[in-house]
Amino acid sequence: MIVFITGASAGFGAEMARTFVNNGHQVVISGRRKDRLEALAAELGDLALPIVMDVTCKESINEALSMLPQSWRQVDVLINNAGLALGTAPAHESPLADWETMIATNCTGLVTMTRALLPAMVERGSGLIINLGSVAGSYPYPGGNVYGATKAFVDQFTLNLRADLVGTGVRATNLAPGLCGGTEFSNVRFKGDDEKAAKVYEGTEPLTAADIAATAFWIATLPPHININMIEMMPTCQGFGPLAIKRG
Ligand code: NDP
Ligand code: 8X3
16 A cells, blocks of 8 residues: 555654554655654655655645655555644633644645545545544533644544545545644644643553554555544543533
């Protein structure tokens, strides 16, 4: 298979690249940080192709896709993984620029990549798009405001892809994890405050990037007549909170 992963310079994306390459598949590893991608490519060898690309920029996506060598063009699996949360401030205090960045990356970037690669999949009658959603797309929490809303978008967009793709042979999945440690997610969310980021996982046994990679690999290697619409996964230590009520 040829697998195209966005956001492969860290976290889930890098681990998914390792899993697919270690199982003999070709993987395009993309992201903004060239040094990270080159280091991962050096680790993984010829089955990994590093491509610098910013999903928030249409021109960057088009240029990256046009640079793919002929033998890498028939993408079987697109993993729309690039994404981020910025901050946990309440809506009335969140910087608008943070909201715009989350929407540009988690929503616009994801649909731009999908629109670019989907027609060829439909033409071939096969292909798979795995979108990284989140539990934040299903359950509200204080400070989740736009991040959660972008992941709700991912959920509904994936279901609507399914609606359009019935009969084409192309599959689509929303992979929606909960608390997952060992990635840069919280370091990015807290804008480099690594102490605050580490506290998120204190005293927990969170999911790992390897858990997510194994799940993505399982989805991608199922027989072609099976479509996993949505998978929500949490660590056993995570659950649900009560609804908030302000009394008095
Ligand atoms: P990381 O911060 O570790 O990795 C995010 C990746 O996205 C990086 O490779 C980063 O690369 C890339 N990225 C960010 N912005 C852009 C951009 N504009 N263009 C291209 N690439 C970009 O996070 P995770 O691995 O933890 O998260 C991956 C996905 O999973 C995200 O969509 C996240 O929302 C989702 N998720 C994460 C959970 C968690 O708890 N960790 C739980 C549920 C969902 P670079 O900076 O080099 O561009
Ligand atoms: C990441 C999980 O709970 O931090 O999507 O929003 S959470």
